[in-house]
Amino acid sequence: MHIPAARTAQHHAVRAIAARGLTHPLTQALLAAAVLTAAAAWEAGHRVTDIHPPLARRGQS
DSSP states (O other): OHHHHHHHHHHHHHHHHHHHOTTSHHHHHHHHHHHHHHHHHHHTTOOHHHHSOOTTTTTOO
16 A cells, blocks of 8 residues: 555656646645655555666566
């Protein structure tokens, strides 16, 4: 459950950065949400490579 939520939050934040810029309030809120979900995934025992697999593994997870 943590991994899909962390990926989704990060994708939303990246899209907001591209569309609105880094300093927009919505972007800031989405970045905060991405940080919190990534921290929750980490605390649940997941590692960065679980959220962002190496390029060779992408598409296989």
